[in-house]
Amino acid sequence: MAKFSKSDNCKNCIECNERIPLLSTLTSSEIEEINESRFEVKFKAGETIFKQGTSATHLLILTSGLAKLYVEGVQDKQLIIRIVKPWEVIGQASLYFDNRHHYSIAALDSTTACFIEIGAFKRAIQSNSLFAEEFIKNCTQKGIFSFEKMVSLSQKQMHGRIADGLIYLSNKIYENLNFNLHLSRQDIADLTGMSKDSAIRILKEFHNEGIINLDGRKLKILNFPHLERISETG
Secondary structure (H helix, E strand, C coil): CCCCCCCHHHCCHHHHHHHCCCHHHCCHHHHHHHHHHCEEEEECCCCEEECCCCECCEEEEEEECCEEEEEECHHHCEEEEEEECCCCEECHHHCCCCCECCCEEEECCCEEEEEEEHHHHHHHHHHCHHHHHHHHHHHHHHHHHHHHHHHHHHHCCHHHHHHHHHHHHHHHHHCCCEEECCCCHHHHHHHHCCCHHHHHHHHHHHHHCCCEEEECCEEEECCHHHHHHHHHHC
């Protein structure tokens, strides 16, 4: 029989409760109920965590690593909606709709993830108004982000979309102007809604113009104000 152990990232729900605003409103008994049904899984880079179209039985919280959340379109094309960091609750889109995943999630590096049974989560929403309000706020923020991304992809030229992607990675994901990319060139293309060749070409242009320095997966933004101007002009 397989044995399951918990890593240092997943000792107990009380510690997670202190890190996640959404869970901070739960009572001790509600946390205890969630704790009884949760389990942790380790993933290697490239492994699928959620598969679009499959049954949604659990919500997800990354406890370490990064993952990409993407939609699978026609002819096996992908559009990366956003990058998932630790302590973000994922899977709410299926909670009150059709209990199916409407996107896929794949690990970008070695990742650990905590799975929370949907039933326990729903009961907490029904019994705790503060938790329900925080849940709605969380869903609204993700909806607004999706609207902003839709504007970028539909109204900006390719240079503006690459600029938006780099600004997003710097500000929201790595929180630094100098970082090691976990994304491949194809991932960058999927994040910005263009072909791989176009993404590589524009990244090279930015590099040659001194806007960024790109060495393999090491990326440094050298002229952030210029990148912002490109984003604004599209």
